[in-house]
Amino acid sequence: MESLHFAAARGAASLFDLTGRLALVTGSSRGIGRALAQGLASAGASVVLHGRGGAALESSATALAESGGTVFTTSFDVTDAAAVRSGVEALLSDHGTPDILVNNAGVQRRAPFTEFAAADWDEVIATNLSSAFYVSRALAPAMAERGSGKIINIGSVQSVLARQTIAPYSASKGGLVMLTKGMAADLARHNIQVNMLSPGYFATDMNEALWGDPVFNDWVINRTPARRWGRVEELVGTLIYLASDASAFVSGQNILVDGGMTSVV
Ligand code: NDP
Secondary structure (H helix, E strand, O other), rough: HHHHHHHHOHHHHHHHHHOOOOOEEEEOOOHHHHHHHHHHHHHHOOOEEOOOOOOOHHHHHHHHOOOOOOEEEEOOOOOOHHHHHHHHHHHHHHHHOOEEEOOOOOOOOOOOOOHOOHHHHHHHHHHHHHHHHHHHHHHHHHHHOOOOOOEEEEEHHOOOOOOOOHHHHHHHHHHHHHHHHHHHHHHHHHOEEEEEEOOOOOHHHHHHHHOOOOHHHHHHHHHHOOOEEEEEHHHHHHHHHHHHOHHHOOOOOOOEEOOOOOOOO
């Protein structure tokens, strides 16, 4: 019954406390990644913002630091295994071993299936799926050596349901479900929990073509039991759960934060 004493002694809220933890969120220069980094900072974590460099990364870091967070930045291309290795090595030596890794960087390309360019297929698979493998493979040994870690892969409704014109994206996000389970299988023994957070439809740069289209906008609202798009801050509670001691015995799971979309036809 140690767990009951443990919870009572610490207080339930402290299970979600990330004070003193260090988090790397890939693709956090903007959009969902930026909101996730902000959410982790609000729970007490120091965060490493990441992108391919440029003004968005710097302005996001400045904004987060001004709101009171401890923020660092790093830049590397998540599709380049060698760049990931050297980026992660520099991060480890500058800031120590992250407690939390959020594999969030992603890209979307749309075309009818028979017209999909091979280069676009490669880019989507590399950015959304191979990246999580490269970054996690580079970081997990340091987490294992410390004896703890949290890895959260960012999926999508397309992790479980397909849609016209985005077959490569669906393949990448579906692949992440099994990568998450495979990593959980290898890493749980090192007290590293690997899980997945899959957002529904959230209005960001990536899907401007969707929320800018009144027909698609109506479709999302009618298709979602909550009758609206998600707000990026609504991903934070689930993320903190998966990033904290509250999920210490949870691994290989995919939690959909989608206003009920994938529960209905
Ligand atoms: P955005 O396009 O707004 O942001 C993408 C982020 O990924 C940017 O920070 C970008 O950095 C980074 N990135 C892209 N390619 C690379 C690369 N090769 N190397 C390093 N960084 C890269 O996307 P969203 O915020 O909308 O999406 C974030 C994640 O959430 C994705 O995995 C997406 O699939 C997922 N998602 C989004 C949904 C939505 O409704 N928006 C719904 C479900 C899932 P840079 O500054 O370098 O461009």
